[in-house]
Amino acid sequence: MSQISLRNVSKKYGDGFPAVKDIDLDIKDGEFVILVGPSGSGKSTVLRMIAGLEDITDGDLFIDDERTNDKAPRERGLAMVFQNYALYPHLSVFENMAFPLRLARHKRPDAEIKEAVNKAAELLELTEHLDRKPANLSGGQRQRVAMGRAIVREARAFLFDEPLSNLDAKLRGQMRTEISRLQRRLGITTVYVTHDQTEAMTLGDRVAVLRRGELQQVASPRELYEQPVNLFVAGFIGSPPMNFVPGRVTDGKIELPFVDLKLPEKLSGAIEGRDGDVLVVGIRPEQFEDASLVSEDQRDKGTEFEVTVDVTEWLGNELYIYVPFEPEESVRQTLIELDRELDGGGLRTQLVAALDAQSRVREGDKATLWFDSGRVQVFDPETGANLTRDDEVAAALGEEQEQLRQEALERGRSGAVEHGKAGAVA
């Protein structure tokens, strides 16, 4: 149980490549923080600097207000779960989990070690596998052993480095809930690296989005989704990703390729004094509706337009439709670059809409789409800044999340005591 603070932390590799630039991050006691970003964003490097496996080039790392930059990994008292589990193949499951306890630093009597390991094994449903070697376990079991090794000792914090990326989709979902439950129950500060945004959105109390070694935004998943600070965060969070449609501001309206968008009162401040500029309008795929399925009074609040559907994908619970469009030449390059950065192919600009599965729109059809003009976001293509972000709403979302976290932690901790499983494990 610890708080971890990074102050202006940077990492430069030997060849001068700056992997991490000037990161400031405060992780509270018992908080679950996710580091997320596309490949090469430096998220793993940040985690490994906290762990001590990577030197910090510049800046300070504090664990519980103690500067830890120069401490060896073993002196930091953190437990880490690696992407490939890093189980000791020559030791049994029991010995793998007992390993940290057997080292001189945490030396304990045998009976105590046995108790701690058995308790952790029970928690992770590994009791019947204790005598087996890691090579004979399934992927999910190995993953649990790796977690068991982390929880047997009284670690100050857990570090996870993409722990679920080697599992298949179904197991990944199960383990995700398992990790979430475990973290709440133990109430241990956790830093979790992933490139999977489902994990980021579901697990984290707060999510830190990184881009090329720079921190973009640290916020609750909800705030990231609804109030992203810039184009990058908006494009990274959400699947399918947010549509970015360029449009020129004329007479208080934005001319999109399909339709003129009139922003409602509360958002109109964003385009004030920008007549003639080209801005990027972000609309999430699920904000589109098939106009024929929208009730009359709703329709007035939004914008309607007609498109020719190129491709459809029917998923049972929703229907994706794709509509290619030609973006304004001046922002085309920005959009293509952004797509590349987000690990996309930078192929073509198209609109993706996630419609209700009941929609009868078919490929090649002309369809009328509707979206709520009050929920769009407007970005400056030069700086990437979100012009429609509402700091007050964002702050409220942050507070709400913090309160939820405290409650969940409280519940988890009291629950753990009730079940009599806190003891040596927690």
Added chain:
Amino acid sequence: MSNLSTRERVLWIVAALVIALYALFPVVWIVSLSLKAPSDLANSQFLPTQVSFENYRLILVGEARDLFLPALRNSVIVSLASTFLAVVLATFAAYAIARLDFPGKRVILTTALAVSIFPVISIVTPLFDLWRIIGLYDTIPGLVIPYLALTLPLSIWVLSAFFREIPWELEQAAQMDGATTWQAFRKVIVPLAAPGVFTTAIIAFFIAWNDFVFGISLTSTDAARPVPAALAFFTGASQFEAPTGAIAAASVVVTVPVVILVLIFQRRIVSGLTSGAVKG
């Protein structure tokens, strides 16, 4: 083998038998020779007419004893010493090469390779002169040092290949678990590299144990002369009689430890390979 047809299986067995016979024939012949009485030696028969332990008596307690036993002692000491040193040094060197990034790493590896393909005979004469000047001629260290030059390069190559296969995460995991660098090396890396270490040890031991060129050139008395060289100094009962029987007996005596060694280590190597399963 279960999915082979009967025909294929027979062919495999026949092929295996042929190879085994080919490899074992000289060994059996030597054993048979060593058990022949002196009168039997030239009788052009494969098997001795009567099993006699006269040759073994000769080298172990008889007249050839003073020639053979010191040589055996020298061989054991020299081989064990050079094996031990080679394995220890190569383990550290290979670990550094596999894990650390330091200038000159490639140079070390290429030099090692160059040394191991260097023709041995060409360094014997300079070594002979040098050893005589600095007083290493006809001493045990005088043999151990050149053997190290032969065994180290090979050991470093074999071991660094083994170390490279061990994921670095394992060590980092150990460090996160609270191990010092040394503990991580000893408790995680060494056990995992054990099959490699044993393989290296066997190779290094054989190179030293089998060597003749250095053994004969760099020694002059039984202060350091190893068995392969000493065999050349065996004499018959009279100057008209070849010491074939005694040499055969001595050969058998020096072959036995090697066979035992292989049997012991082979089990370790096989078990190490199957339970290793380094892949996460």
